[in-house]
Amino acid sequence: MKINLKVWRQKNNNTAGKLVDYQLDNVSEDMSFLEMFDVLNDSLTRKGEDPVTFDHDCREGICGMCSMYINGRAHGPQTGATTCQLHMRSFNDGDTIVVEPWRARAFPVIKDLMVDRSAFDRIIQSGGYVSVNTGSARDANEILIPRTVADEAMDAAACIGCGACVAACKNASAMLFVSAKVSQLAILPQGHSEHKERAERMVAQMDAEGFGACSFTGACSVECPKSISLDHIARMNREYLGAKLSSENVQG
């Protein structure tokens, strides 16, 4: 099939970017969306034009690296899937597809479709862990965790840290990402004792990074490739934060 692409090209964070038109004539419907970009880059390279830079690695929906904003939707038209899991059979012959990077103040563009998501790492560093050293653990079966609780923790833990929730949110809030980690660790007995401080610190770090406030529109959860539930945000607000949404514990 024939596909018309409008792709965001931006040399680096200091220069302005713009949408550039490309046309591909021989797209197979079995191609993945990223394989279509491989084909585009191959032809650009052969012509001597700079290939399009984009993040990707596992290409099977688990590493969270791929991050394209396709026709106004984070990760494109499919729900519950990442960009790399999208296939060209989701489009029609002759379609025009607009491809942009994640847009958020806290995710500056590095080049073309690639952004800097290190803010997410700093949020985890601010408290997204259980404070336990290697070697000091007791026997795993001494902590009994009912299956339902383990399942709920696993639902939250499935977050791949892609940032689609931020890209989908009109306020560029990272609340879904943050609440998923807070929730996972708080409902497990291992993480419970630190739960309050953890939530405070992570939210404070989120604010410090320049993510917006959550107005609970739910756009994040709809676009989340792992369908992380809004319940986690509700739980975090209710149980761990109370009214206090920032803290003196902020670092850096």
Place this chain on the structure above:
Amino acid sequence: MKLESKIPAGPLAEKWARHKFSLKLVNPANKRKYEIIVVGTGLAGASAAASLAELGYNVKAFCFQDSPRRAHSIAAQGGINAAKNYQNDGDSVFRLFYDTIKGGDYRAREANVHRLAEVSVNIIDQCVAQGVPFAREYGGTLANRSFGGAQVSRTFYARGQTGQQLLLGAYSALSRQVANGKVKLYPRTEMLDLVVEGGKARGIITRNLITGKIESHSAHAVLLCTGGYGNVFYLSTNAMGSNVTAAWRAHKKGALFGNPCFTQIHPTCIPVSGHYQSKLTLMSESLRNDGRVWAPKSKEDAVRIQKGEIKPTDLAEDARDYFLERRYPAFGNLVPRDVASRNAKYVCDEGRGVSKTGLAVYLDFADAIKRDGRKTIEAKYGNLFEMYEKITGENPYELPMMIYPAVHYTMGGLWVDYNLMTTIPGLYALGEANFSDHGANRLGASALMQGLADGYFVIPYTVGDYLATIGPADKIPVDSPAFKEAEQKVHAQVNQLLSIKGERPVDDLHKELGHIMWEYCGMSRTAEGLKLAKQKIQALKKEFWTNVKVLGDSEEMNQALEQAARVADFIELGELMVDDALNREESCGGHFREEHQTPDGEALRDDENFAYVAAWEYQGENQPELLNKEILEFENVKLTQRSYK
């Protein structure tokens, strides 16, 4: 070179405990005087970096992805083994040891494998303490399953995302140490050379992938935790960025490379759909518990299916060949990975393959659905079926799945002694990057175990012994000549890649290499084919260095440039793999030489002549490498022929 494996004396089960006691310790107050570089943040790297920082060492951790959490360990699905014997089904440390040694077709060290089995139980405790949400029974105890044909249930899992959850656990421990100021992170930073001076590893040269800046980092010890090299085949289940560059460049600086030809090919992957294919997706091995593998009996039917004239469901029962059940009545569809893979290849070589390409066989759930009901099958495999449908556009509840083998794991890697030290003092290799404990074939759910064993429970002891021996003063500054010279070389290579300005994009050359490797050094190998492959690779190397086309600059984000350097190294590694496969005149595990098989077509080992680790020593550009042998001694297991009939 004399290879010293440093295997401790004493009875097998006491070796590790005795060894730990004999290792030197670094005094707690002195630990902060040492710097350790950890390259890679997968299970091996993240667990090592976190544990060493907790002890008080200063750690620098590097990865090429934008975050340590995205290392390819994240993609492991199935599970992790541990000899907990929670199921009371007869498991023990010795049984896990025995299964792993035997599964590896007796080409691994007894002492290492036993240590791995010993510490496996601590890994599960550690991960649970971190908040890893392993699957649980209703009563709250941990759930287990049997995996990869094991006769006991010792595999722990977190849905189909075990690797993700284990890595996020290690990443959280790492993040905590970053916050404590004990680990400095360098994401989007690629190691491009190792600095060796006075016979010791002194540090690394890196390229900042965002700015292109080449930088030096000095340390007392360097740990390579850089994963496997399956992408030498271009198509594999590895992530697109997985590469051999760090290990290869260390090899060229003097670290021996062990058993490079030992590759694992996984039987249940989604087949290639076209020339644009960029990677292959694994479907969990557990599918073979209920799916039946078959191909059409006749070539004619296969061709009609390939052309789309008939559907597989149109073929009557007696027109189908359930070839695994037919050849291996005892194990049927559950034969080990290498056996299942080879048989699928043979069927396709005979022209009986399916799909448009003829390179696929069926994995059929129709009987299982009839027997257990769709609901049960959905509960077991629903997410896998969904993933299959997303990729292929076909519904596996209605049409049989199509599968084909794909490169999945590399057992070979940098040669290390019992302390995980390479042949360069101060340079260690952990996880898939070392030549490892898996011999010639890795059992399912044991790579995650090994990565975490190395990082959490082995290296914190063994690296201390080295550091205590050299002392805190034994480190050189980054402006010393050894660093400057290495930096110069990296600059020169980067500039050379950009200045060739040839005709062929990097991927195009990489695909050609992959094709050669798959054809001649893949599932089954012959002397003749390997010799041909060597010539082809040498020609490809020339072609690469005269005709690669890399656009852009070095001082910017330049993905083609990154990839070009990786492919250059893959080409050299490919040649060594071929040499190794040619040298190993036997079949064992994943290495199948057609000349060496039993009358009924099974792998035929030659224990008399090949019970050794082949450790290759670099001799200079375009020179044949020198073979060193580490003879493997078996004192606790009896070497037997594998049989799955």
